[in-house]
Amino acid sequence: MKASITKTQFGVLQDGRPVELYTISNAKGAVLKVTNYGTIITELHVPDRAGRLGDVVLGFDNLAQYLAGHPYFGCTIGRVANRIGGAKFTLDGKTYTLAANDGPNHLHGGLKGFDKVLWQAEPQQNGSIKFTYTSPDGEEGYPGTLNVTVVMTWTDQNELVLEYTATTDKPTPVNLTNHSYFNLAGEGDILGHVLMLSASHYTPADATLIPTGEIRPVAGTPLDFTTPTPIGARFDQLDTNPRGYDHNFVINRAGKGLALAARVFEPKTGRVMEVFTTEPGVQLYTGNFLNGTLKGKRGVVYAQHTGFCLETQHFPDAVNKPTFPSIILRPGQTYQQTTVYRFSVRV
Ligand code: BGC
Numbered sequence: 001m002k003a004s005i006t007k008t009q010f011g012v013l014q015d016g017r018p019v020e021l022y023t024i025s026n027a028k029g030a031v032l033k034v035t036n037y038g039t040i041i042t043e044l045h046v047p048d049r050a051g052r053l054g055d056v057v058l059g060f061d062n063l064a065q066y067l068a069g070h071p072y073f074g075c076t077i078g079r080v081a082n083r084i085g086g087a088k089f090t091l092d093g094k095t096y097t098l099a100a101n102d103g104p105n106h107l108h109g110g111l112k113g114f115d116k117v118l119w120q121a122e123p124q125q126n127g128s129i130k131f132t133y134t135s136p137d138g139e140e141g142y143p144g145t146l147n148v149t150v151v152m153t154w155t156d157q158n159e160l161v162l163e164y165t166a167t168t169d170k171p172t173p174v175n176l177t178n179h180s181y182f183n184l185a186g187e188g189d190i191l192g193h194v195l196m197l198s199a200s201h202y203t204p205a206d207a208t209l210i211p212t213g214e215i216r217p218v219a220g221t222p223l224d225f226t227t228p229t230p231i232g233a234r235f236d237q238l239d240t241n242p243r244g245y246d247h248n249f250v251i252n253r254a255g256k257g258l259a260l261a262a263r264v265f266e267p268k269t270g271r272v273m274e275v276f277t278t279e280p281g282v283q284l285y286t287g288n289f290l291n292g293t294l295k296g297k298r299g300v301v302y303a304q305h306t307g308f309c310l311e312t313q314h315f316p317d318a319v320n321k322p323t324f325p326s327i328i329l330r331p332g333q334t335y336q337q338t339t340v341y342r343f344s345v346r347v
Pocket residue numbers: 071072082209246247283285289311
């Protein structure tokens with residue numbers, strides 16, 4: 001089989017701009033679909049242990065449903081992923097106020113983050129698509145014009161490679177991620193997926209999910225996934241409401257570069273997903289807020305815990321936590337983050 005990229009129209013925005021959908025088939029016949037609206041990954045078909053392809057991400061069949069609102073299915077998140085406490089931060093002596101779109105806090109870039117903008121798409125020679133977006137100075141309250149690039153590659157080894165870069169003309173915080181919800185069985189809940197997280201520590205948070213600033217060991221807590229454990233096995237030991245995980249883990253790493261963050265195994269289908277990243281953290285979110293009101297592809301109702309996210313990132317509220325790795329990008333510097341989701345099977 002020969003790898004190919006095809007482009008179709010996915011719909012039009014309210015202002016009349018057309019939205020594209022790209023289908024990338026790799027040499028193994030596995031298929032990734034991505035739209036330039038929000039760079040949303042709408043479908044990802046990978047083989048099970050019998051070689052049958054199945055769609056392992058949550059999403060919708062059409063643009064209208066994405067425009068009607070959804071909890072960040074498949075998109076790029078920016079300018080700053082996850083939460084900023086009190087929806088403000090001070091940078092070089094100046095305080096910036098952002099939209100409080102999650103109780104008192106700012107979440108996932110604000111009211112119209114990078115998930116809700118139209119990106120320019122340029123298919124490349126090697127099964128990649130290069131997406132670019134210029135975020136204007138002051139957009140969603142953030143300082144500086146930010147030129148952002150996301151290169152998505154769907155390799156013949158069933159690896160989804162996401163390479164992000166950004167440059168700015170004023171100092172600004174930047175923390176980009178992808179918010180795909182995975183379900184390696186393609187249906188049902190994800191409680192029986194067996195998860196290994198290469199993380200001996202996590203960042204404890206308050207009731208509104210803002211980190212306290214501490215870094216604590218996972219040992220002896222239901223957050224210890226250093227030994228592979230079914231995702232749902234210890235939900236009853238968590239004090240979260242709604243039930244499930246929504247935590248930032250500190251990835252064990254020896255140095256810079258790609259490190260293994262997670263491995264997920266789905267016993268019924270044999271599908272395995274490994275996550276490698278250059279980032280210091282990963283948010284495990286188990287679809288706690290899904291409540292059955294959204295109907296996705298193939299008419300499937302997205303009930304609670306029918307998908308999980310592994311969002312590779314710098315730590316939440318890093319912009320207000322001097323002890324966390326900095327997310328400030330300055331003119332002349334280039335932001336870079338790479339994350340690889342690798343799919344395989346275990347027999
Ligand atoms: C957050 C959750 C939030 C979800 C939105 C996750 O990254 O950690 O708290 O509800 O995104 O869908």
